[in-house]
Amino acid sequence: MKTKSGANKEHSSIIELLPMYVNSTIKATDRELVDTHLQSCSDCRKQLMFERKLQTATSAKIDVKQTARRNLAIFNSMLDGVQEQTYTDVARLKPRSIRTNRDDADTDNSVLIWQLRNFFGNLLPSSAGQFGGAIVMGVCALLVIGVFYKHDSPDTNVSGIQDSSNIVRGCETSEEVLQYEFVISPTSQTPVNVEAVEMLLNGAFTNSDYRVVDSDGSLLVTVNGTVCDKRIPKVTRSLEEQESIGKVLVRSLQ
């Protein structure tokens, strides 16, 4: 026979289970407990009635088909707008020689560009992140195009993807195209240096000779061989995430 306190405890726990009993997320064992308890407890049966009434009153009953379609159209135009902006940023960042000669490659790689923009854009904070993300994406787009230029090189395959431990390693040092080296290496867990991007954006490197160097897991920015004053907060991504991006890269280039 249950004591009074034991019965109260059971009653309280059943009350707590009732919302999940009604919305069908309750475990099978708990459902049995509730069913058994309800047979002998009129208070809980009343509470069950309230719970059903409440969930019926608060569950979505509005017909949103029309508004959903209308808002989906707005959403798609938002996506188009973001993508257009991205392409504009890329065009602005590219050296003239590439822009004139590789327009077709641009189009062919539009999906890749968008994915890279998504990838790097999310590493960066707020509005600076979006703008900076576009810069980094632009750099990556250049790398991809640079890889196309080097297509015949025996040392580089079509995507620059060599093996699972070195997913993307773009290195373009042609004087005509770029004057810097940019390395993305999954082994560093730090593919992009946020502040480097911002500095690039602010024109810190307009003259030149700067490098983004991978050094034992963290990235340093050097200008003319001198390490910049500011150390940049490290942005880490898991190896799996980077591998995932690498696969996307391969698919996009195929």
Add this chain to the structure above:
Amino acid sequence: MSSLPTETSLLSLVDEIKTGNRESMNELYLSMYRSVYHYALRRVGVADAEEVINDAMMVVWKDAFKFEGASKVSTWIFGIVKNLCLKRVQHDSAKKRESIMYVDASDLDDVRDNADVAISAANLDEIEKLVCRLSDEHRSVITLVAEGMSYKEIAEIEGCPENTARTRVFHARKILKRQLAEIHTLHNTGSYS
């Protein structure tokens, strides 16, 4: 109560979205719209709900590659919507917020006897109106329960311990019952219209 799509179908859509498939994004948008709209509606009102959803779906599009299945897709999306709703609420003017009458969970009397009768008499519209007068947190958990979320999922979305989610659900109901009882009393004395 809930008509959320199955987790399997949502997962396959997210996998496609990771590759930049916009058709899958559109499908996910439409399949989640009703539930997340309803949730956003309760949290930020009709004027902002649609905008919140589009912002949330943009986050889904951009962050799909980050999703690793640690939670359910629906929980992940609801979490995004919840965060965006919170931002909206925080940026609301004080004037707007003051116009909403919140009921505190503290100092609640035991209103069981009166509430039982009131619940029987209450119609759904009456309950709906009372839910709208609850605090943001209480409105949120009530909507999530009605959308078929478990305590664990509610806790994930709300970013709180599971026990806190249980307590919020419990208090939200207790407040509603008290209000129903009060309205019932006013009805009987002829002073409620």
